Amino acid sequence: MSRIDGRFAELKQSARAGLVTYLTCGDPDPATFSALLAKLPGAGADLIEVGMPFSDPMADGPSIQAAGLRALKAGMTLAGTLALVRGFRAQDKTTPIVLMGYYNPIHRYGVPKFLAEAKAAGIDGLIVVDLPPEHDDELCLPARDAEIDFVRLATPTTDDERLPAVLNNISGFLYYVAIAGITGTHSAAIDGVAEAVARLKRHTTLPVAVGFGIKTPQQAAEIARIADAAVVGSALVDKLAANIGKPGLVDAVLADVNALAQGVRGARP
C-alpha cells in the first residue's frame, strides 16, 4: 500500500475528508519554502502537493505563474526540488508528497533518472498537467513500474466516453478540476461539483480530490462533505505572496492552512 493509499484509508476510518495543500517549490526562496513545508502537516495538511516550477505553466492562473517565476529567480531547479523533498522526508515519514507540474523539466532531466531519484527522495505521486492518457508511455507507465502513483486530472469536459481513458493506469487518487479554466480564478457551484463527483465515483473506487477555485474554509468544508479531499493552492500562494519580505510569512500561511483544516475536519457531523 502506497503512502497515499494509506493516508486515504486513515481518513476514511476517521470519517472525514482530507486537506491537500499546494505551494510552488522554492517560493519565495528555498530556505523559507523548506521551513514552511516542514510545518504544513502540523498545521493540518493531510497530503502535500509540491509544485515544480516551470517557465510556461499553461494551465495556471496569475498567482501560480508568479510563484513559479519567483522560485526560478531564487534558483530553484528540478534537482533542487528533489533535494528539498528529500530533506522533508528525513523528518516526516507519513505525509504523502505529490509533485505537480509540467513535463518539460522532467523530459530534460531524463525520465529514468528522475523517477529513481524521486522514489529515493520519498516522493509518492506525480501530477503532470500536460501528459494526457494518450502519452502514458512517456511517464505514467514508467512511474507505475517505479511504484510512484500517477495522479490524473478529470475536468468538467471529461465526459463518460473519455473518463475510462483518464482512469486507466492511474493510482493514488483522482483529482477533479471543478471548473473548466485555469487555477486561481473563479469557484464552481457546489451542486454541479457534487453531481460530478458522484459521476466519477460510479466509474472508480479511487478517492476523489476536488480543486481549482477553493479559497475559504467554508468552501473547503462544502467540498469536504462531498469529496474525499479538498485541494487549496492559489489562495495559499496569494497569502504567501502578500507576506513576502515580512518576518511572519511562514506563520501567516500556516494560519490559513490551519483554518482550512478546521473547515475540512468539521465538515461532516
Place this chain on the structure above:
Amino acid sequence: MPAPNTYRAGPDDRGLFGRHGGRFVAETLMPLILEVERAYDAARGDPGFARELSYYLEHYVGRPSPLYFAERLTAHWGGAKVYLKREDLNHTGAHKINNTMGQILLAKRMGRGRIIAETGAGQHGVATATVCALFDIPCVVYMGAVDIERQQPNVFRMKLLGAEVRAVYSGTATLKDAMNEALRDWVANVADTYYCIGTVAGPHPYPVMVRDFQCVIGDEVKTQMRRAEGRLPDTLMACVGGGSNAMGLFHPFLDDPSVKMIGVEAAGEGVETGRHAASINGGGPGVLHGNRTYLLQDRDGQIIDTHSISAGLDYPGIGPEHAWLHDIERIEYVAVTDREALDAFQLLTRLEGIIPALESAHAIAEAGKRARNLGKDHLLVVNLSGRGDKDIFTVAKRLGVEL
C-alpha cells in the same frame, strides 16, 4: 530503420512525426482537440469545403500568387536561376491568410462563435482579424506586451478590423507567452471558442492541419515551375520560425528526391552568442505548447528568451514535422544572423523593387550564399513569405535613420 517510401504520410494516429509532435495538453483541452480533429477529418473529405476554401483563396486572398523570375538578383549573384514565390502579394501581405481562411471556415462549420489567436509580429493576428471581419465573428488576439510595443502598426490594423487585442505581460511577454495565454483562454471558454493557431506547431491536429492549408504554396510552385521551365525546381528555400511557410512550400516536394530543401532559422546575433531563435541549430528536444520538438531551453528544461530582428521568427520552438525532417535528414536547416538578413532586405529592395519581410529576408540571405556557387541551369525557389512594410521602423532604427 529503412527509409520510408514516402515522407508525406505522417503523422501517425497519435499525431507523432517520429518522436516529435503528439498532444501534450491538459485534460480540459483533450475533448476539444479531439473534436477539432474529427471536424477537420470530415472537412478534409468534403468537396464542398474544398470548393468554399478555394473560392475565397482565389477571389479574396488573390491566389495563385506569382512565381517570379528574379532576373536582376540572378545576374547579381551570377549562379543559380532564382525564382521568388510571391506570398507577399496575398491579401494582408503574407502567407498567414492561407491558414486562417482554412481554419476559420472550419470553425464556422463547427459552429464556434468566437475565435482566439496568438500573434508575435502581428501577421497572424492581422490575418485572423481580417477573416473574422469578413465572416462577422468576434475575435480576440493575444499578443506579448513587448511585441505590442515593437509592432504598433499591426496592433492598430487588428483593432481597425474589429479584433480585441489583449496584451500579455506574463513570462517574457512575447509570442510564447501569448500562446500560453491563448491556451488559458481556450481552457476557460471551451464551449464556444475556436483557437486558430498560426503555425505548424501545437497539439495534433494543428501541425498537420496548418500544413495542409499552407501546401497551396508548394502545389502552385510545382505547376508554375513546370510551366516556366518544364521541370521540377532543384532547390527550395524558406525561413523557419514555427515553420508554416516553409512547410507549405516543402511538403508537396518531399517525395521528389531530386529536390533539395533548406530551412533557414534566425541566428539573431549568432548561434554561438546564445542570443538567437534557432531551435534546431541551437536547441534540444523538449515538450511545449502541446508538442515535442526542438526547443530553446536551459539545463533545467526552462524555456529561454529568444532573440531575432524578426518578430515573426522570435519563437523558442519549431513545428514537429520540421524536427522530424531534420532528424531523418530530408531537409537541411541552417541559420542566418540579423546582420545578414538586414543586408538581404536592402539587396532585394534595391535590385528587384520588392521590400521583403525581415522573416523572408533570412531565406534571401541564405539563397545569396548558395546561388553564386550553383550552375546557371540550377533552379532555386525562395519563398518570399511576406512583405516588409511592417518592418520599416525596425530597419530604420537599425540603420540609424529617424522616421
